[in-house]
Amino acid sequence: MNSPFVQKRKEGVPPQDIPAATVDPMVEKILGMPEENFLKIEPVKEVQTAPRKGMFTARACDECGEMTFVNKMRLTAAGKTVCIPCSGEAE
Numbered sequence: 001m002n003s004p005f006v007q008k009r010k011e012g013v014p015p016q017d018i019p020a021a022t023v024d025p026m027v028e029k030i031l032g033m034p035e036e037n038f039l040k041i042e043p044v045k046e047v048q049t050a051p052r053k054g055m056f057t058a059r060a061c062d063e064c065g066e067m068t069f070v071n072k073m074r075l076t077a078a079g080k081t082v083c084i085p086c087s088g089e090a091e
């Protein structure tokens, strides 16, 4: 949580505007990690799902700037369109 990336995000810089020099070492670290350090691998299980239309429209949260699919955004009483964490709602 003290990484330069998180500091920039706290300052309101959108993730896509953070320089590659800051992001790439984090990506390289994850790519070089053993899978069991960041994945929970279990047997495949079948889940029934209803077909839904794909969502391909995203916009930046008015509070934190995170790019968010519009169907997951919430409208605040103040008229801002925000991501779920910024809305204060649970998932």
Ligand SMILES: [Zn+2]
Pocket (backbone or CB within 6 Å): 061, 062, 063, 064, 065, 066, 082, 083, 084, 085, 086
């Ligand atoms: Zn947000």
